[in-house]
Amino acid sequence: MSTPVRTSRRSSIRGGEAASGWLFTAPMIVLLGMFLVIPVLMALWVSFSDWNGRGSPFSASVSFVGVDNYSALLGGGGLAEQDFGTALRNNAWYVLLVVPIQTMLSLFLAVLVNRQILRGRGFFRTAFYFPSVTSSVAITVLWLFLFSSTGAVNKLLSFIGVNGPNWFNDPSGVLHNILGAFGVETGPAALTGNTFLGISFWEWLAGPSVAMSAFILMAVFTTSGTFMLLFIAALQNLSGEVVEAAMMDGANGWQRFWRVTLPQLRPTLFTVLTLGLIGAWQVFDQIYTGTQGGPGKTTLTPAYLSYQTAFTNQAWGQGAAIAFILFVIIVFFTLFQRWLLAERKVSARRMRPYLQTPAGGSK
Amino acid sequence: MSTTVRTRVRTQSPSQRLKSLGREQLPTRLIAGRSLLYAMLIVLAIIYIAPFLIQVATSFKTDADAASNPMALIPETWSSAAYQRLFLNSDFPVWFQNSAIVTVFVTLGRVFFNSLAGYALARLHFRGRNVIFALLIAVMSVPGVVLLIPKFLVINQLGIYDTYVAMIVPLLTDAAGVFIMKNFFESIPASVEEQARIDGAGTFRVFWSIVLPMARPALVTIIILSFQGSWNELSHFIVATQSPELTTLTKGVASLASGQLSQGTQYPLKLAAAAIMTIPVAVMFFIFQKRIMNTTDGAVKE
Numbered sequence: 046m047s048t049p050v051r052t053s054r055r056s057s058i059r060g061g062e063a064a065s066g067w068l069f070t071a072p073m074i075v076l077l078g079m080f081l082v083i084p085v086l087m088a089l090w091v092s093f094s095d096w097n098g099r100g101s102p103f104s105a106s107v108s109f110v111g112v113d114n115y116s117a118l119l120g121g122g123g124l125a126e127q128d129f130g131t132a133l134r135n136n137a138w139y140v141l142l143v144v145p146i147q148t149m150l151s152l153f154l155a156v157l158v159n160r161q162i163l164r165g166r167g168f169f170r171t172a173f174y175f176p177s178v179t180s181s182v183a184i185t186v187l188w189l190f191l192f193s194s195t196g197a198v199n200k201l202l203s204f205i206g207v208n209g210p211n212w213f214n215d216p217s218g219v220l221h222n223i224l225g226a227f228g229v230e231t232g233p234a235a236l237t238g239n240t241f242l243g244i245s246f247w248e249w250l251a252g253p254s255v256a257m258s259a260f261i262l263m264a265v266f267t268t269s270g271t272f273m274l275l276f277i278a279a280l281q282n283l284s285g286e287v288v289e290a291a292m293m294d295g296a297n298g299w300q301r302f303w304r305v306t307l308p309q310l311r312p313t314l315f316t317v318l319t320l321g322l323i324g325a326w327q328v329f330d331q332i333y334t335g336t337q338g339g340p341g342k343t344t345l346t347p348a349y350l351s352y353q354t355a356f357t358n359q360a361w362g363q364g365a366a367i368a369f370i371l372f373v374i375i376v377f378f379t380l381f382q383r384w385l386l387a388e389r390k391v392s393a394r395r396m397r398p399y400l401q402t403p404a405g406g407s408k
Numbered sequence: 409m410s411t412t413v414r415t416r417v418r419t420q421s422p423s424q425r426l427k428s429l430g431r432e433q434l435p436t437r438l439i440a441g442r443s444l445l446y447a448m449l450i451v452l453a454i455i456y457i458a459p460f461l462i463q464v465a466t467s468f469k470t471d472a473d474a475a476s477n478p479m480a481l482i483p484e485t486w487s488s489a490a491y492q493r494l495f496l497n498s499d500f501p502v503w504f505q506n507s508a509i510v511t512v513f514v515t516l517g518r519v520f521f522n523s524l525a526g527y528a529l530a531r532l533h534f535r536g537r538n539v540i541f542a543l544l545i546a547v548m549s550v551p552g553v554v555l556l557i558p559k560f561l562v563i564n565q566l567g568i569y570d571t572y573v574a575m576i577v578p579l580l581t582d583a584a585g586v587f588i589m590k591n592f593f594e595s596i597p598a599s600v601e602e603q604a605r606i607d608g609a610g611t612f613r614v615f616w617s618i619v620l621p622m623a624r625p626a627l628v629t630i631i632i633l634s635f636q637g638s639w640n641e642l643s644h645f646i647v648a649t650q651s652p653e654l655t656t657l658t659k660g661v662a663s664l665a666s667g668q669l670s671q672g673t674q675y676p677l678k679l680a681a682a683a684i685m686t687i688p689v690a691v692m693f694f695i696f697q698k699r700i701m702n703t704t705d706g707a708v709k710e
Contacts, residue, residue, distance in 0.1 A: 065611040066534030073525035073581050080578035091561065101565060104666030171697065172453040175460070176695045180640035182658045185683035186665045190478070190675045197462055197478040198571040240527055260701065263522055266456070280524075327553040330642045348553040354576050355557050370556045375551050389554075390459075 058244050059242065092365035102361075114366040121242065122377075125363060129370075130242030131342050132350040138253040139346070140325040143264045148317050151269040152310075156302070170277075174270035181330035184267055189335055191214060193260045214260045216341030218251025219258055254343030260331055272317045279313035280306070296364030319379055326375050347371045425552040460686075467491070467680035474675045479502055490680035499652060500681060503660035507639060507685075510656060514638040517580035519630055523623060525581070526589025534575065541590075548583040553643065574648040576654075579638055587629050592626035593619070602706050625699075632696050636689055657685045 087102065095110045096102040109215025118129045158169050176184065190211035191197045199209030224230075231237065233248035239246055253261060284304065291305045307314075329348040332338060338345035338353070347367055461481055466474050467490050470482040477484065494500040528534075529541055559578060560569075568574040599621070602613050609618075620627075642658040649655070657662075661681045694702065 062532045063534040066528045066532035066537060069524045069528035069532065070540055072521045073586055076521070076578070076581045077547055077583060080559060080562060081555065082549065082556060084562040085550065088558035091557070157445065169449050169453055175693070176456060178636060179686045180689070181657055182662050183686050186661060186678050186682040187459055189460070189665060190466065190679055191458070191459060193673070195475050195478060200479050200556045204465050319656045323551060327551055329553050333642065333646070334665050337666065344543060348430060352556055357424055361557065365557050367559055372551065372554045
């Protein structure tokens with residue numbers, strides 16, 4: 046074979062590659078473009094329009110209304126603002142409780158199950174992971190039964206003499222209930238008199254309702270297994286040497302975990318917190334299946350409100366606007382968290398002990 | 409190799425520390441610690457498993473029994489009324505069939521399209537590849553719930569609302585899956601396919617008969633994820649369909665939960681429906697159990 050033939054053949058391969066590159070990615074580009082990019086752009090237009098669901102949103106009868114839909118939600122003073130405020134309040138408490146609890150629990154489970162010598166390791170992992178594979182609809186149905194007024198949870202509570210609440214029908218806020226136990230029934234005027242997004246500050250501080258608490262427990266139950274697997278993987282990738290060195294220096298198990306293992310898990314911790322946060326702001330399936338926002342709108346979430354506003358009330362512009370505000374919230378919290386957990390320069394004082402070791406430490 | 413070193417080191421040093429401590433007191437302390445660990449694990453495992461046992465048990469109870477003995481794992485009187493009702497007197501078989509149809513097509517589609525795109529992004533050199541990849545990452549960061557209204561708008565505009573096409577086609581590929589396949593193809597050596605290409609095989613030939621068979625582990629991951637994802641999907645079907653003939657299990661069982669088809673609470677019926685819809689994903693999980701547990705290891709390792 047002579048050289049010129051070779052080069053021409055080579056270039057034809059490269060030429061073919063460009064064509065097949067586009068050909069291979071074409072289905073993905075078309076599908077994602079058609080059902081993800083274009084829809085988002087369409088919804089963005091709808092959120093600035095007064096489309097009522099009839100006909101095409103691009104027809105001449107639909108007009109541009111500027112930021113009307115957004116301002117109705119963020120300061121209209123009407124029911125729309127109040128519902129949106131309520132939904133944000135509910136979901137904020139949900140996030141505030143679900144994300145830390147599921148992260149701690151999954152890390153705890155991972156540490157327990159990651160022991161070198163542990164009988165039935167596979168069994169325990171399977172047990173903890175199994176709830177994660179089931180669908181949110183099936184779990185919600187199960188939860189509605191377990192937490193019904195005559196359900197298993199209340200039966201269990203009755204064994205220890207506690208009269209359980211009627212979980213999914215109880216709109217009272219948990220924090221308000223705790224304060225009520227101490228005789229505080231109404232908040233100070235400064236809190237009850239002033240409002241934010243149509244909800245008084247006292248109502249913002251109500252805590253999750255009893256009904257929402259049951260959903261919070263459900264979220265922890267179903268997600269801890271997935272995150273446990275992430276932590277197990279990270280724990281197995283840690284080098285034993287650092288822990289070993291700490292052990293030699295006389296650190297006990299508790300110190301080793303907090304000072305040595307946990308700092309090394311930082312990247313995984315970041316992943317788990319981010320995924321948890323993104324997931325916890327998108328509560329939809331459970332509400333759709335279980336409570337439809339009730340009791341007393343205390344399980345209303347922005348995601349469900351967006352659906353309800355558009356599909357049930359036919360206020361499509363407002364529904365789309367809620368979705369975009371939710372999008373902004375999720376992006377904001379993700380970035381905020383990234384900033385919070387970012388690797389910072391360690392101060393000189395904290396660095397000193399490490400600077401002295403290299404001579405002895407590195408072989 | 410590294411693991412053997414690690415275990416050796418690990419077992420060595422506690423034994424050294426053992427020597428420095430009293431010989432008598434340690435075994436009891438060790439046993440106490442170990443029993444505490446097991447006790448804790450067993451209690452946790454019971455908490456995680458009990459709900460599912462109660463679910464299955466309750467589905468065989470009568471309505472009255474379910475209300476009065478919510479925790480009993482053995483029904484007072486065995487009753488298969490819930491299952492008979494579901495299979496003989498409701499739309500449940502239709503729901504199951506629809507879920508199965510969608511899951512099969514979506515899984516096949518994702519296996520093919522994700523690996524095709526992942527391979528191109530990992531291996532083929534062409535102009536615009538980086539742009540496509542950047543867009544893919546951007547698309548991945550859009551939260552799914554935000555897409556409810558947008559998806560409906562496009563499906564409606566295309567005139568495919570309330571059809572199988574609307575249920576299946578939008579799910580045929582997913583950005584995360586493409587990303588997984590791309591990462592996998594980058595991790596395997598290019599020498600084999602280069603050899604085949606020098607021998608004159610076309611790009612698709614190389615992909616189909618050489619690269620794809622090597623990608624089995626990643627493909628299994630895609631199969632697991634898309635099977636589970638499409639079987640458990642709810643929101644997409646809510647916005648894509650409305651007619652009863654196109655109702656999937658998730659949508660149907662959700663409507664059961666909110667009280668259609670039933671007077672009274674009817675927990676055995678609802679729990680039976682939820683239990684049956686869990687079976688396929690549970691079977692899938694137990695078949696690929698080893699893989700699922702290892703997949704995440706591999707996915708995070710990098």
